[in-house]
Amino acid sequence: MNDCIVIIPTYNEIENIESIIRSVLSQHKPFHVLIVDDNSPDRTADKVMLLQEEFPGRLFLEVRKKKSGLGTAYVHGFKWSLANKYDFIFEMDADFSHNPNDLEKLYDACHFGNADLAIGSRYVTGVNVVNWPLSRVLMSYFASVYVRMITGMKIHDATAGFVCYKREVLERIDINKIKFVGYAFQIEMKYRTFSKNFKITEVPIIFTDRTKGVSKMSNSIIVEAVFGVISLRIKKLLNTL
Numbered sequence: 001m002n003d004c005i006v007i008i009p010t011y012n013e014i015e016n017i018e019s020i021i022r023s024v025l026s027q028h029k030p031f032h033v034l035i036v037d038d039n040s041p042d043r044t045a046d047k048v049m050l051l052q053e054e055f056p057g058r059l060f061l062e063v064r065k066k067k068s069g070l071g072t073a074y075v076h077g078f079k080w081s082l083a084n085k086y087d088f089i090f091e092m093d094a095d096f097s098h099n100p101n102d103l104e105k106l107y108d109a110c111h112f113g114n115a116d117l118a119i120g121s122r123y124v125t126g127v128n129v130v131n132w133p134l135s136r137v138l139m140s141y142f143a144s145v146y147v148r149m150i151t152g153m154k155i156h157d158a159t160a161g162f163v164c165y166k167r168e169v170l171e172r173i174d175i176n177k178i179k180f181v182g183y184a185f186q187i188e189m190k191y192r193t194f195s196k197n198f199k200i201t202e203v204p205i206i207f208t209d210r211t212k213g214v215s216k217m218s219n220s221i222i223v224e225a226v227f228g229v230i231s232l233r234i235k236k237l238l239n240t241l
């Protein structure tokens with residue numbers, strides 16, 4: 001019985017998809033992988049289907065009709081993972097910003113270190129970011145400072161997207177209420193986890209900028225995060241989170 005599923009949302013990741021899947025599936029721990037693809041025009045999903053023949057029972061694919069954002073792709077993946085009885089549910093990007101060799105560290109923090117949510121954190125030991133322009137590092141770093149100030153969560157990397165949840169967290173935080181699509185989604189997940197008093201641990205990782213494929217970062221994602229944090233805080237105060 002395998003207990004770990006790594007969810008990787010994809011949109012136009014044809015240049016990364018095969019190597020990221022091979023890299024996760026060749027780890028010492030026998031992780032399973034779920035790709036949630038939004039009908040990528042570059043046919044990322046077709047490549048996954050080909051690879052499924054090589055990795056039966058370990059590589060899964062869900063295809064949604066159109067690009068609908070990272071947040072709802074993860075919610076889709078979470079529901080699938082809960083229905084398929086996984087105990088440890090990971091989030092990871094397809095673009096090698098997150099190193100698959102760090103997956104086991106996140107698992108250990110949840111399995112042996114009693115964390116309910118383990119966050120692969122860029123800012124717990126200084127700033128561990130490779131190849132991002134300074135402007136983006138500063139924005140990301142101060143986003144976490146802003147989130148700490150407004151929410152009171154003591155997390156150094158609030159927008160991190162490389163994490164491991166114990167299934168109990170996803171069962172209890174009402175994932176159906178999640179509507180954000182970008183960084184705000186990552187913040188919301190952590191805030192909901194924190195608000196239910198689950199134990200959160202940050203594990204230091206090194207984050208590397210993508211070298212292949214195209215970024216899906218946009219200004220609207222930043223605006224969503226800035227106002228999203230305030231709206232989360234208000235909902236918490238009104239007890240409607």
Ligand SMILES: Nc1nc2c(ncn2[C@@H]2O[C@H](COP(=O)(O)OP(=O)(O)OP(=O)(O)O)[C@@H](O)[C@H]2O)c(=O)[nH]1
Nearest residue numbers: 009010011036037038068069070073093094215216
């Ligand atoms: N299914 C799905 N996946 C998405 C969507 N937007 C982004 N992704 C995937 O989510 C992951 C993170 O997106 P990125 O484009 O790397 O975002 P980022 O890390 O903020 O920006 P860069 O690293 O600069 O590209 C990648 O695996 C993307 O393919 C989406 O709308 N739907």
Ligand SMILES: [Mg+2]
Nearest residue numbers: 093095097210
């Ligand atoms: Mg990326």
